[in-house]
Amino acid sequence: PWKLAPAVGLTVIECSFQGLDPEEQRYLSNHASGDWSGGVFAQTLPDGSRVCMLNPAHPQRRNKITLMEEISHCFLGHRPTRLVAKDNGRVRDYEKAQEEEAFGIGAAVLLPWTLFFGRINSGRPVEQLAEEFEVSQDLVRYRIKICGATHLYKLRNGRG
Numbered sequence: 348p349w350k351l352a353p354a355v356g357l358t359v360i361e362c363s364f365q366g367l368d369p370e371e372q373r374y375l376s377n378h379a380s381g382d383w384s385g386g387v388f389a390q391t392l393p394d395g396s397r398v399c400m401l402n403p404a405h406p407q408r409r410n411k412i413t414l415m416e417e418i419s420h421c422f423l424g425h426r427p428t429r430l431v432a433k434d435n436g437r438v439r440d441y442e443k444a445q446e447e448e449a450f451g452i453g454a455a456v457l458l459p460w461t462l463f464f465g466r467i468n469s470g471r472p473v474e475q476l477a478e479e480f481e482v483s484q485d486l487v488r489y490r491i492k493i494c495g496a497t498h499l500y501k502l503r504n505g506r507g
Contacts, residue, residue, distance in 0.1 A: 348414040348457075352399065355421040358392065359414060362400040380404035385413040387420065389427040397421075408483045415453030416446075425449065451493060457482055458490045467496050470503035 352359050362385075364372040385401040392398065399417050401410045420427075425445045458480055466476055473491075477484045491500050500506075 348411055348418055351418055352414060353396070355418050356391075356396045357387065357399040357418065357421060358396045359399045359401065362403050376404050384409065385417055387417050387427060406483070408477070408481060408486075411482060412450070412453055412457060412486050415456055416449045419449040419452040419456075420445070423449065423452070454486060454490050454493070458487065460494065463490060463494075464496070467491065467500050468503060472504055 349359060364375055367375070380402060383402055384405060385399060388398045388400075390397070399414065401413055405413070425448075426442075428440050428442070458476075463476075463480075466479065471479070473484050473487045476487045480487070491497055
């Protein structure tokens with residue numbers, strides 16, 4: 348995904364919390380680190396690209412699917428989400444169908460069915476599949492489920 352990002356006009360940067368107050372840095376790095384994985388600023392840079400930030404507290408393999416999801420949003424021409432005022436703070440508006448579509452496409456790109464099926468059918472466990480494709484085990488489980496391959500996976504791994 349890091350090589351593909353520039354092709355859809357994304358400049359990927361590692362997010363830095365420098366300049367924020369130490370309490371905000373701790374909050375974003377610890378308590379809120381599970382609440383966000385990445386995002387793209389709607390405003391373009393002078394060269395026409397847009398900035399994509401990835402959560403530095405997340406492992407590389409999680410950032411891989413996050414970036415692929417952001418690339419999918421760009422490729423599909425999805426409307427960027429916005430921060431909106433809510434209760435006593437700001438939250439990102441959320442379009443569930445758009446997010447599911449981009450995540451699903453991102454997962455399919457990283458775990459293409461023609462390769463993935465053969466490995467599932469040969470009985471490779473989730474842990475081995477995650478290592479081979481350099482993605483998280485959660486992403487492998489998601490792809491098995493979303494492709495309707497749960498029964499096959501269980502059969503081939505002696506769990507069915």
